[in-house]
Amino acid sequence: MTAKSFDIALIGAGVVGCAAWRAFTLAGLSCILIEREADIISGASKGNSAILHTGFDATPGSLELACMREGYRLYREIHEPLGLPLLETGAMVVAWSEEELAKLPGIVAQAHQNGVTDVTQITAEQVRAREPGLANDVKGGVWIPGEALIDPWSAPLAYARQALANGGTLHLNAEVTSGSLTGGTWTLTIKNAAPIQARIVINCAGNFGDLVEAIARPSPFTITPRKGQFVVYDKPAHGLVQSIILPVPTARTKGIVITRTAFGNLLVGPTAEDQPERRLATTETATLNALHAAGCRMLPALAGMEITTAYAGLRPATQFKDYQIEALPAQNWITAGGIRSTGLTGALGIARHMRGLYETHFGTLKPLPSPLWPRVPNLTETLPRPHAQPGRSEIICHCELVTHDEVAAALASPLPAGSIGGLRRRTRCMMGRCQGFYCSRRVLELAAPYIPGLADA
Amino acid sequence: MHNVAIIGAGPAGLTAARVLLQAGISGVQVLERNPQPGGLPRFCDHQGWGVWDMHRLYTGPRYAGELVRRAAGADILINTTVTALEPNGHLHISTPGGPEYLQSRIVLLATGIREKPRGARLVSGTRPWGITTTGAFQEMAQAGQIPFRRPVIIGSELVAFSALLTARHAGIKPVAMLEPGPRILARRPGGLIARAVFGVPVRTNTQLLEIRGIDRVESVLLERNGQREELACDGVIFTGQFTPEAWLPRSAGLQIDPATGGPAIDNFFRCSDPAYFATGNLLRPVEHSGFAALEGARAAAQILRALRGELPPPQAAIPVIPGGALRYIYPQRIIPGGIPIQLHGRARHAHKGRLRAMADDTLVFERLIRILPERRISLTLPGAALTGRNSLAVILD
Ligand SMILES: Cc1cc2nc3c(=O)[nH]c(=O)nc-3n(C[C@H](O)[C@H](O)[C@H](O)COP(=O)(O)OP(=O)(O)OC[C@H]3O[C@@H](n4cnc5c(N)ncnc54)[C@H](O)[C@@H]3O)c2cc1C
Ligand SMILES: Cc1cc2nc3c(=O)[nH]c(=O)nc-3n(C[C@H](O)[C@H](O)[C@H](O)COP(=O)(O)OP(=O)(O)OC[C@H]3O[C@@H](n4cnc5c(N)ncnc54)[C@H](O)[C@@H]3O)c2cc1C
Numbered sequence: 001m002t003a004k005s006f007d008i009a010l011i012g013a014g015v016v017g018c019a020a021w022r023a024f025t026l027a028g029l030s031c032i033l034i035e036r037e038a039d040i041i042s043g044a045s046k047g048n049s050a051i052l053h054t055g056f057d058a059t060p061g062s063l064e065l066a067c068m069r070e071g072y073r074l075y076r077e078i079h080e081p082l083g084l085p086l087l088e089t090g091a092m093v094v095a096w097s098e099e100e101l102a103k104l105p106g107i108v109a110q111a112h113q114n115g116v117t118d119v120t121q122i123t124a125e126q127v128r129a130r131e132p133g134l135a136n137d138v139k140g141g142v143w144i145p146g147e148a149l150i151d152p153w154s155a156p157l158a159y160a161r162q163a164l165a166n167g168g169t170l171h172l173n174a175e176v177t178s179g180s181l182t183g184g185t186w187t188l189t190i191k192n193a194a195p196i197q198a199r200i201v202i203n204c205a206g207n208f209g210d211l212v213e214a215i216a217r218p219s220p221f222t223i224t225p226r227k228g229q230f231v232v233y234d235k236p237a238h239g240l241v242q243s244i245i246l247p248v249p250t251a252r253t254k255g256i257v258i259t260r261t262a263f264g265n266l267l268v269g270p271t272a273e274d275q276p277e278r279r280l281a282t283t284e285t286a287t288l289n290a291l292h293a294a295g296c297r298m299l300p301a302l303a304g305m306e307i308t309t310a311y312a313g314l315r316p317a318t319q320f321k322d323y324q325i326e327a328l329p330a331q332n333w334i335t336a337g338g339i340r341s342t343g344l345t346g347a348l349g350i351a352r353h354m355r356g357l358y359e360t361h362f363g364t365l366k367p368l369p370s371p372l373w374p375r376v377p378n379l380t381e382t383l384p385r386p387h388a389q390p391g392r393s394e395i396i397c398h399c400e401l402v403t404h405d406e407v408a409a410a411l412a413s414p415l416p417a418g419s420i421g422g423l424r425r426r427t428r429c430m431m432g433r434c435q436g437f438y439c440s441r442r443v444l445e446l447a448a449p450y451i452p453g454l455a456d457a
Numbered sequence: 458m459h460n461v462a463i464i465g466a467g468p469a470g471l472t473a474a475r476v477l478l479q480a481g482i483s484g485v486q487v488l489e490r491n492p493q494p495g496g497l498p499r500f501c502d503h504q505g506w507g508v509w510d511m512h513r514l515y516t517g518p519r520y521a522g523e524l525v526r527r528a529a530g531a532d533i534l535i536n537t538t539v540t541a542l543e544p545n546g547h548l549h550i551s552t553p554g555g556p557e558y559l560q561s562r563i564v565l566l567a568t569g570i571r572e573k574p575r576g577a578r579l580v581s582g583t584r585p586w587g588i589t590t591t592g593a594f595q596e597m598a599q600a601g602q603i604p605f606r607r608p609v610i611i612g613s614e615l616v617a618f619s620a621l622l623t624a625r626h627a628g629i630k631p632v633a634m635l636e637p638g639p640r641i642l643a644r645r646p647g648g649l650i651a652r653a654v655f656g657v658p659v660r661t662n663t664q665l666l667e668i669r670g671i672d673r674v675e676s677v678l679l680e681r682n683g684q685r686e687e688l689a690c691d692g693v694i695f696t697g698q699f700t701p702e703a704w705l706p707r708s709a710g711l712q713i714d715p716a717t718g719g720p721a722i723d724n725f726f727r728c729s730d731p732a733y734f735a736t737g738n739l740l741r742p743v744e745h746s747g748f749a750a751l752e753g754a755r756a757a758a759q760i761l762r763a764l765r766g767e768l769p770p771p772q773a774a775i776p777v778i779p780g781g782a783l784r785y786i787y788p789q790r791i792i793p794g795g796i797p798i799q800l801h802g803r804a805r806h807a808h809k810g811r812l813r814a815m816a817d818d819t820l821v822f823e824r825l826i827r828i829l830p831e832r833r834i835s836l837t838l839p840g841a842a843l844t845g846r847n848s849l850a851v852i853l854d
Binding site (some may be wrong): 076132178231232234235236280282283284285288289292304305306307308309310312387388389390391392393394395399401419420433434436437438439440441444445453454455456 | 460490492500536538540551553554555556571572575577579580581582583584586589590592593594596597599601602603604657667671672673700704707708713718843
């Protein structure tokens, strides 16, 4: 039996894969998104800082900058019809020493060069006026009004839901192990499942990008996942800062950030640790304690706040700083690799850029005349939430005020949660200060029929 | 406007409601976010409840039922979550009918306590399924949902033995009980009983270094005397390290004692905004249900006085400061006067020494004590001895 053949097979359902699946589906092609895990957003995209970056500090002239600028613009264009939040906090690069202070004019100049023209240097007094909670050895700052916070899970989910609603195909629990190109058609071998055929393959496999690239060619880039750990503080800490507090960056990373989240928490992180593990992002007690100490130094009132939890994410870093995006016309292949530390912002721009590559190398597109725009449920306090609606169902997660019907819907939706992690990311149940102390039973009762292996009677 | 709103229908809140009703107070509302009142005991399906406050032995669920029965006549609103406190006793609540705004002369906070989960303990490792707390485990077990078969139990406070009892009930066998310190924290039943009765090895001086596993817990990495060992298991139950459920008063800017994690109160159970009173395990980690219930009754007695306008103005309070090996002391503020003043605290570590209370520079209390970290330290001072003083220090040296 020959399998159905798709125009495009995308390998990897991270934020990049979800955005590209959406873009090519809306462009009128038949697309299948293939993901090895039981749910989408299970790789690099599940643990980040959730900042929609302006690109003020990206390398001038880089592809990363272009995709971020475009991604930033597109997010602002589509977030409302998709039901996605946007919390306009602005960000502040804060200098804590004379040495750092001396770097601020350069940061402003680079921002202006990058087209982010509203960036200005501000004095220590102006920093303190905006952020009275910061420690008093602040030396000065740079104000970036356009940096914003978004929901890092609902955004890719919304892109995926729109692709699905408009005819896209999703294949979960499907690891691509090899592939061959014959007569202009790829046949991808899937572990424990039937092969998949497609004319064009898009590699957006995140931390496995170089391994997947090897299906088409010897990979020109090597991934060394760069781990970032975070400490999450409980909601009473949310008001300690108004804007995103960024450090003066180093060559390797944006450094330790203090930021609110769209869910009403406060984050301190991430670290930047090169390590070999591609799939499991572990946390380490000593590192988390150091993050907490660093946070308390910058924001003394944090010391009296409760820690909710900690998490880690793995950035798909390569030997190159820039994104590795390329079309291989002879191989019917498009690569989107090494989307290291700005992919949440860049995803929609990356997808748009890849659409351009497709049109240049593989053919014309006939966009859907009137695509559907399904809205995702809102999880943030920036928009009304179900717990505050008349006729609400029972609240089962008390810390995050998640109702029974939200959990039930996430388990039975068109793109249902495939794991407990996926359910948490779709609803925020068990994500709060008690981490399941009060709600495990209720969540388990609802989830066990849908997600295998959680409990036995 | 209601007279009194009580947040939380656990042992403390329901007992307070009963006392207020018996005193003839009308307009007492108990707000409870769960579909059933009763608080934490509802899911603790073993004996040992009610001894202190009811002088009878119940299982947790029966005790919860008894608390509700004895508070009959109170207006208990279930499925009602308080989402924010505002000054002067104004509450934002979420009800099935929609959000509401509630105003009472006095609000009693009785929101209880929870165990510190893995996340907040910043434990190293992966984050697979099968990591829980005693409270969650007991609730799941009672519903017949067992997430593991061979968990490891972290901690040895009394509640860890509660987890052992539940495990035995549910027919699962923990692989070990781990205690980082040199001895079991619970006075009874102790390590011998854990081994003999439950067949579970107790390992003291043992640190949990890391949790391992991809989708499910597969093992834990331990360290004892510098030696590391990987122990196979399929779950981790974190017990104890209690944290008051204090986010409401914390978010509202009521004064929180960083040492207890609960709201700071005066000796009339008043918070820094005197429209708010607090009682039960919200006040500190942790007491058994009977103590929390009796505390609910004592707070209710002060609320009755407040409704009659009999309490002294809160501004008259002087601070109580813990010192030496004392981890915390409460009430955190006292108003010296005619009545004796009861203080409770805990030590940082096992300690043998002198407990003394200094009113400014004057020694007003002294006792030799020998104390374990999880045991309550109580002292009563004659109120008159403190009149005219500026502060009270309670020191364990
Ligand atoms: C600590 C940290 C902080 C960050 N902060 C921000 C921020 O604030 N703002 C921002 O814009 N960006 C941020 N980022 C960056 C952003 O998260 C990443 O750039 C982005 O998630 C990368 O997405 P991706 O789709 O390329 O990779 P992934 O999300 O890893 O997706 C790849 C997917 O491919 C799957 N896969 C791999 N191999 C196969 C195979 N053989 N077969 C099938 N499926 C396969 C994987 O399971 C995975 O789900 C941060 C990242 C980290 C780690
Ligand atoms: C796992 C565990 C096992 C224990 N085992 C024992 C034991 O065997 N014997 C014993 O004597 N003690 C035991 N204890 C200790 C003690 O019994 C409980 O802490 C006791 O229930 C304390 O009573 P409380 O009224 O202060 O709080 P709780 O019983 O916790 O009641 C608080 C109530 O407030 C409600 N609430 C909280 N926030 C809100 C809000 N925002 N809006 C509305 N309602 C809210 C909660 O839903 C809850 O019903 C145990 C504790 C734990 C955690």
